[in-house]
Amino acid sequence: MIFKEKLSIYLQIAERISDEILAGTYAPGGRVPSVREYAVMIEVNLNTVMRSYDTLQSWGILDMKRGLGYFVADDAIQTILARRREAFMSSGAAEFFETARTLGITPDELAEMYKKYLSD
Amino acid sequence: MIEINNLTLGFSAIGRMYDDINKVFPDTPLVFRDLSLTIEPGHVYGLIGRNGAGKTTLMNCMCGLLGTRKVRKTISIDGHEVNVDNPTITVKLFHVPDSIPSLHVTARAYASTLNKLYPNFSIDCYYDCMEQFQMNQDKFFDEMSLGQKKMTFLSLAFAADTPYIILDEPTNGLDISARRVFRKLVASKMTDRKAIIISTHHINEISNLLDHILILDKNRIVFDHSVAETDCRLSFVESDNDADLDNAIYSMSSAYGKRIILPNTTGNDSEIDYELLFEAVLEDYQSIENVFANNN
Numbered sequence: 512m513i514f515k516e517k518l519s520i521y522l523q524i525a526e527r528i529s530d531e532i533l534a535g536t537y538a539p540g541g542r543v544p545s546v547r548e549y550a551v552m553i554e555v556n557l558n559t560v561m562r563s564y565d566t567l568q569s570w571g572i573l574d575m576k577r578g579l580g581y582f583v584a585d586d587a588i589q590t591i592l593a594r595r596r597e598a599f600m601s602s603g604a605a606e607f608f609e610t611a612r613t614l615g616i617t618p619d620e621l622a623e624m625y626k627k628y629l630s631d
Numbered sequence: 632m633i634e635i636n637n638l639t640l641g642f643s644a645i646g647r648m649y650d651d652i653n654k655v656f657p658d659t660p661l662v663f664r665d666l667s668l669t670i671e672p673g674h675v676y677g678l679i680g681r682n683g684a685g686k687t688t689l690m691n692c693m694c695g696l697l698g699t700r701k702v703r704k705t706i707s708i709d710g711h712e713v714n715v716d717n718p719t720i721t722v723k724l725f726h727v728p729d730s731i732p733s734l735h736v737t738a739r740a741y742a743s744t745l746n747k748l749y750p751n752f753s754i755d756c757y758y759d760c761m762e763q764f765q766m767n768q769d770k771f772f773d774e775m776s777l778g779q780k781k782m783t784f785l786s787l788a789f790a791a792d793t794p795y796i797i798l799d800e801p802t803n804g805l806d807i808s809a810r811r812v813f814r815k816l817v818a819s820k821m822t823d824r825k826a827i828i829i830s831t832h833h834i835n836e837i838s839n840l841l842d843h844i845l846i847l848d849k850n851r852i853v854f855d856h857s858v859a860e861t862d863c864r865l866s867f868v869e870s871d872n873d874a875d876l877d878n879a880i881y882s883m884s885s886a887y888g889k890r891i892i893l894p895n896t897t898g899n900d901s902e903i904d905y906e907l908l909f910e911a912v913l914e915d916y917q918s919i920e921n922v923f924a925n926n927n
Contacts (some may be wrong), residue, residue: 515869515887519862519900522838547819556675556844557821562859591858 537591633670649703664850673823678830680847686830724795725788731780733773749791758791778804833907853916862900881911
């Protein structure tokens with residue numbers, strides 16, 4: 512049985528800001544919009560966005576400077592990639608391997624496919 | 632803080648209000664029976680319920696527009712008994728009703744009157760909101776459509792800057808872009824000194840604006856929890872198989888298989904499926920409440 516589960520809104524926003532950091536919208540060491548600016552931009556409750564920022568802070572992706580606002584941590588990109596890699600290994604990859612097994616794809620075939628994918 | 636303590640209200644067959652359960656026949660229908668509720672500043676509340684559950688009646692009672700002397704005594708605003716005739720109370724809240732009277736007054740003239748009544752009224756904020764809604768200031772209320780009256784009143788509500796804003800079906804009559812403006816206004820005007828209460832039948836449209844969910848059913852508030860608390864306690868998943876799960880609290884068939892509510896035991900917070908939560912609470916609010924009562 513397969514379960515689908517969407518992330519809670521505050522986590523969706525945390526992932527969205529992480530994507531924006533990876534894409535260079537907000538650079539390491541740079542300031543991110545205030546909680547209110549971000550809430551208005553995406554039409555979401557202020558307290559919900561506050562939870563997203565708190566979460567990003569607890570993950571070490573944002574730093575709060577009292578009176579100045581929130582800034583992207585210097586090593587935010589590495590932190591985001593490490594988190595994503597961990598998440599991929601524990602869920603995304605597991606699902607992928609399950610499909611490969613069901614379809615009878617051998618490890619050698621998989622390795623070959625991946626090499627071909629990277630060279631394209 | 633708005634506090635409601637054991638509100639009981641019904642209407643007899645001839646429309647007479649009654650507020651005492653012991654003074655009526657046992658089978659006379661009630662709107663509210665011992666309803667209690669606390670509204671705290673700093674939050675946006677979503678009030679949902681079936682048609683005829685009493686959402687509008689509850690909002691009217693909160694504003695002091697409806698109810699007997701005894702009903703008013705059960706409702707207090709910042710420690711004062713609710714009363715439409717008491718100006719210190721009326722300036723604490725702004726009510727946008729679902730049906731707005733068609734007065735022969737222009738939006739501009741109405742705003743300048745309210746500007747004198749509400750101590751924190753900001754005429755600049757009012758003009759800004761009206762501009763965002765692309766509303767004409769010189770239109771008379773009796774020439775406006777339902778949506779235009781709504782947009783004018785919503786602008787007045789945000790400009791009045793009262794600690795309590797009560798919005799009865801605020802998106803009724805609004806077109807798609809006006810709904811977006813409305814959502815932006817709620818997100819931008821929210822402060823920790825203000826409570827906004829929104830009733831709606833279209834919960835998915837405004838669900839991201841809320842941080843607290845209220846469900847009205849069976850004459851009382853049967854669900855009263857913050858979004859954060861709901862995230863922690865309940866998981867909303869969809870399964871590709873329509874077999875029943877042992878620990879499912881509620882489930883509903885879907886195109887994919889089944890939409891299920893489970894206790895959140897993993898700590899992975901999932902997006903709230905408001906439709907599913909609503910149906911689950913209407914069917915059996917006690918089993919949902921038990922999950923919240925468990926201390927683990």
